[in-house]
Amino acid sequence: MVFSFSQMFVLVAGTQLMTPERRKAVWAIYVWCRRTDELVDGPNSSYITPKALDRWEKRLEDLFEGRPYDMYDAALSDTASKFPIDIQPFRDMIEGMRLDLWKSRYMTFDELYLYCYYVAGTVGLMTVPVMGIAPDSKASAESVYNAALALGIANQLTNILRDVGEDSRRGRIYLPLDELAQAGLTEEDIFRGKVTDKWRRFMKGQIQRARLFFDEAEKGVMHLDSASRWPVLASLWLYRQILDAIEANDYNNFTKRAYVGKAKKFLSLPAAYARAALSP
Numbered sequence: 668m669v670f671s672f673s674q675m676f677v678l679v680a681g682t683q684l685m686t687p688e689r690r691k692a693v694w695a696i697y698v699w700c701r702r703t704d705e706l707v708d709g710p711n712s713s714y715i716t717p718k719a720l721d722r723w724e725k726r727l728e729d730l731f732e733g734r735p736y737d738m739y740d741a742a743l744s745d746t747a748s749k750f751p752i753d754i755q756p757f758r759d760m761i762e763g764m765r766l767d768l769w770k771s772r773y774m775t776f777d778e779l780y781l782y783c784y785y786v787a788g789t790v791g792l793m794t795v796p797v798m799g800i801a802p803d804s805k806a807s808a809e810s811v812y813n814a815a816l817a818l819g820i821a822n823q824l825t826n827i828l829r830d831v832g833e834d835s836r837r838g839r840i841y842l843p844l845d846e847l848a849q850a851g852l853t854e855e856d857i858f859r860g861k862v863t864d865k866w867r868r869f870m871k872g873q874i875q876r877a878r879l880f881f882d883e884a885e886k887g888v889m890h891l892d893s894a895s896r897w898p899v900l901a902s903l904w905l906y907r908q909i910l911d912a913i914e915a916n917d918y919n920n921f922t923k924r925a926y927v928g929k930a931k932k933f934l935s936l937p938a939a940y941a942r943a944a945l946s947p
């Protein structure tokens with residue numbers, strides 16, 4: 668899971684500014700996403716087959732057609748009836764979980780980007796119709812969706828860069844193998860987990876790219892409905908600081924977990940609040 672305790676706090680606190688209807692809708696989407704991730708990462712994940720994901724997708728279609736199976740489904744069903752959300756990003760997230768069942772290597776950044784879209788970019792597309800675009804915004808809807816997509820990608824790339832060691836111990840390498848090779852690195856170097864100058868140089872490039880996606884996302888935040896800006900900006904700032912923490916660890920993401928201190932985290936909240944309160 669990407670959402671930490673303090674990120675949960677951001678979600679709870681931040682959504683208080685929204686209308687009750689929007690707040691409930693964000694939660695319904697959040698719960699559905701969590702449950703989808705739990706299928707492949709949770710305690711029963713070793714029994715999950717592509718068949719089970721097919722059933723989960725059927726259930727998704729049913730709830731979009733007003734036939735929910737349980738109360739959590741009903742919450743999303745209600746959301747789908749009140750907001751113009753599209754089923755496709757939900758389907759795509761399930762597709763990402765299918766990928767995760769068998770795929771443990773990514774040859775190029777394009778391949779990795781697609782995975783990041785499936786498991787995280789989709790969240791941006793799901794939530795924009797609920798959070799709403801500011802009525803006085805002159806930005807096109809397309810540009811706001813692009814920013815939302817970028818935030819999902821940035822978060823997932825950051826998650827991948829933070830967890831290189833942990834993932835490699837599960838036999839997984841999300842980093843693009845062609846870029847590793849260009850940097851003179853091999854899979855073996857990752858499993859060995861030694862911070863060398865080659866590794867530092869490689870990581871600098873990866874961090875720089877993740878920051879570009881955060882920058883892209885940040886441009887879209889002020890075009891969201893004003894009540895939705897704060898939680899989005901706060902979570903963007905919190906998560907982006909993990910990249911700084913990787914640098915502060917001298918790029919040792921093999922055995923040291925990049926961690927943003929509590930003081931820093933809690934300073935970001937009022938800062939984001941102040942920024943979000945200003946007009947575009």
Ligand SMILES: CC(C)=CCC/C(C)=C/CC/C(C)=C/CC/C(C)=C/[C@@H]1[C@@H](COP(=O)(O)OP(=O)(O)O)[C@]1(C)CC/C=C(\C)CC/C=C(\C)CCC=C(C)C
Nearest residue numbers: 668669696697700701704787790791814815819887888898
């Ligand atoms: C214009 C503009 C910038 C709009 C903002 C749009 C927006 C709110 C985008 C949200 C982007 C976002 C929060 C993406 C989350 C990505 C995420 C957490 C993906 C996780 C996948 C991780 O896979 P993996 O297995 O590799 O990692 P772990 O080892 O498990 O950590 C997910 C776990 C999939 C499930 C996603 C969620 C549970 C998060 C869903 C979050 C929401 C619906 C809330 C978003 C709302 C606000 C207000 C921030």
Ligand SMILES: Nc1ncnc2c1ncn2[C@@H]1O[C@H](COP(=O)(O)OP(=O)(O)OP(=O)(O)O)[C@@H](O)[C@H]1O
Nearest residue numbers: 668669670671672673674829909925926927928932
């Ligand atoms: N500031 C952070 N930087 C990087 N990773 C974090 C941070 N906070 C939590 N995580 C990670 O996110 C995931 C969710 O963690 P959890 O909800 O237990 O967070 P937490 O450590 O209790 O958060 P907090 O320190 O804010 O109370 C865990 O894998 C956790 O290690």
Ligand SMILES: [Mn+2]
Nearest residue numbers: 668704705708
């Ligand atoms: Mn997961």
